[in-house]
Amino acid sequence: MVTADTPCLTGGCLCGAVRYRLASAPFEAGYCLCRMCQRTAGAPALVFATAPLADYVPIRGQPKRHRSSDFGERWFCADCGSPLAMRADHPPETLDVTVASLDDPTAAPPEFHIWTRSRISWFEVADRLPRRAKFRPRTPGLEDGSERAVDGASL
Ligand SMILES: [Zn+2]
Numbered sequence: 001m002v003t004a005d006t007p008c009l010t011g012g013c014l015c016g017a018v019r020y021r022l023a024s025a026p027f028e029a030g031y032c033l034c035r036m037c038q039r040t041a042g043a044p045a046l047v048f049a050t051a052p053l054a055d056y057v058p059i060r061g062q063p064k065r066h067r068s069s070d071f072g073e074r075w076f077c078a079d080c081g082s083p084l085a086m087r088a089d090h091p092p093e094t095l096d097v098t099v100a101s102l103d104d105p106t107a108a109p110p111e112f113h114i115w116t117r118s119r120i121s122w123f124e125v126a127d128r129l130p131r132r133a134k135f136r137p138r139t140p141g142l143e144d145g146s147e148r149a150v151d152g153a154s155l
């Protein structure tokens with residue numbers, strides 16, 4: 001529930017064409033090391049935090065959407081390419097926002113790693129957070145640990 005004390009986080013892309021606000025504090029922040037996140041970011045990982053889709057409030061512009069797999073779509077700035085969010089089909093009422101696109105990325109520190117089986121060998125984060133080879137726990141619409149992804153490709 002959004003109250004007067006709820007931190008209102010803002011974020012956006014590199015060029016400023018897309019700006020957004022989150023009407024509630026995001027939760028379950030974690031690293032994703034899957035190959036598709038690596039390719040879309042051009043980096044070894046993305047960090048996402050989850051928010052209710054209804055709490056994503058556009059301030060300026062609209063992200064372009066790319067259906068990257070049968071798992072969901074990715075939102076990014078059509079002008080500068082910044083990855084902004086991942087919207088999975090299950091559950092449809094949430095959105096995973098890229099934490100680094102927040103103006104204050106410290107507001108949603110990662111709590112776990114997923115898709116470590118796709119980790120690039122030289123990328124080692126020195127923390128003791130839980131690590132999962134594939135999907136996050138309790139991924140709706142999927143049996144935990146299912147083998148639907150093909151050889152490292154995933155989201
Ligand atoms: Zn942009």
Ligand SMILES: [Zn+2]
Pocket residue numbers: 032033034035036037038115155
């Ligand atoms: Zn990923």
